[in-house]
Amino acid sequence: MSSSTQSHEAVGDHGSENRLFGFWIYLMSDLIIFAVLFATFAVVSHNFAGGPGPKQLFEVPYLFVETMFLLVSSVTYGLAVVAMQSGKKNVVFARLVITFVLGLGFVVMEVLEFHHLILEGFGPDRSAFLSGFFTLVGTHGLHVSCGLLWMIVMMVQVLTKGLTSGVRSRLERLSLFWHFLDIVWVGVFTFVYLVGLV
Amino acid sequence: MTHEENRHPGPGHATVGKYMVGFVLAIVLTLISFGIAAAGIQPAYAAVVGLVLAAIVQMLVHLYYFLHLDFSREMRWNFISIVFTAIILLIFIAGTVWVIFSLNSRMM
Numbered sequence: 346m347s348s349s350t351q352s353h354e355a356v357g358d359h360g361s362e363n364r365l366f367g368f369w370i371y372l373m374s375d376l377i378i379f380a381v382l383f384a385t386f387a388v389v390s391h392n393f394a395g396g397p398g399p400k401q402l403f404e405v406p407y408l409f410v411e412t413m414f415l416l417v418s419s420v421t422y423g424l425a426v427v428a429m430q431s432g433k434k435n436v437v438f439a440r441l442v443i444t445f446v447l448g449l450g451f452v453v454m455e456v457l458e459f460h461h462l463i464l465e466g467f468g469p470d471r472s473a474f475l476s477g478f479f480t481l482v483g484t485h486g487l488h489v490s491c492g493l494l495w496m497i498v499m500m501v502q503v504l505t506k507g508l509t510s511g512v513r514s515r516l517e518r519l520s521l522f523w524h525f526l527d528i529v530w531v532g533v534f535t536f537v538y539l540v541g542l543v
Numbered sequence: 544m545t546h547e548e549n550r551h552p553g554p555g556h557a558t559v560g561k562y563m564v565g566f567v568l569a570i571v572l573t574l575i576s577f578g579i580a581a582a583g584i585q586p587a588y589a590a591v592v593g594l595v596l597a598a599i600v601q602m603l604v605h606l607y608y609f610l611h612l613d614f615s616r617e618m619r620w621n622f623i624s625i626v627f628t629a630i631i632l633l634i635f636i637a638g639t640v641w642v643i644f645s646l647n648s649r650m651m
Contacts, residue, residue, distance in 0.1 A: 369621050370624060373624050377631060381635060383636055384640065405581055409573075416566075416569055417566075419605075419609055423609055427558060521610065528606070532602070534576070535595070539576055543590035
């Protein structure tokens with residue numbers, strides 16, 4: 346594949362670039378999952394079965410705080426990547442911790458919202474609207490939770506292995522994943538929450 | 544020429560300044576979205592159009608400032624693949640909404 350004249354490092358970089366692009370293609374397929382869930386939600390979004398609609402269920406200030414958690418975490422992850430490029434291991438670790446805490450804040454707020462809705466009797470079994478809501482928002486939350494798990498692994502690797510080319514390459518892929526989830530969240534807070542409120 | 548620069552796709556050319564500009568733009572667009580929803584603009588479809596536009600612009604801001612997607616050579620295949628995906632998304636979502644709502648109105 347690669348010619349023998351290339352240095353080991355150059356070959357490694359090329360592999361890392363391929364993995365980054367491969368991961369990008371995975372993210373494209375993930376977008377298709379979300380597209381299907383958004384389409385489903387759009388179809389059932391007015392089928393309340395006599396139950397509550399968005400205006401009775403959603404609170405704008407709560408949603409705003411949740412959105413800010415994820416947006417700020419996206420930026421702090423970006424700052425971790427900047428620190429990674431200048432090889433500052435401890436700064437990368439600190440910024441990953443901040444990103445993790447913010448991401449965890451987002452997931453905790455979402456779980457509390459779900460818990461509250463289900464206790465009130467407005468679980469996914471109440472109406473088609475709520476089924477679509479829990480499926481779409483829950484799938485996004487599950488992705489964020491997986492991202493948090495991945496981030497724990499990366500924090501451990503940054504501490505134990507340092508910023509090796511493998512660790513850098515993984516941090517770059519997690520960066521794509523994390524920023525993409527924030528883009529999907531823009532779609533969620535707009536089309537699921539805010540459009541339902543106007 | 545540029546081959547030797549060895550720029551990575553993705554977060555390869557990240558700077559603090561770029562993230563900060565993206566952050567400020569994203570905050571402004573988020574505030575616009577929440578503002579539209581809170582203002583109770585009438586007619587409702589005008590508010591929906593505003594929300595959709597704000598969301599599209601915010602997604603583009605995130606793609607450029609956070610995912611570093613641009614027209615550069617390094618990002619060409621990332622760009623082509625996301626344009627392809629966007630077309631698929633449009634067909635899935637707009638197609639579904641069109642077919643189901645048309646069916647719904649015919650059944651009334």
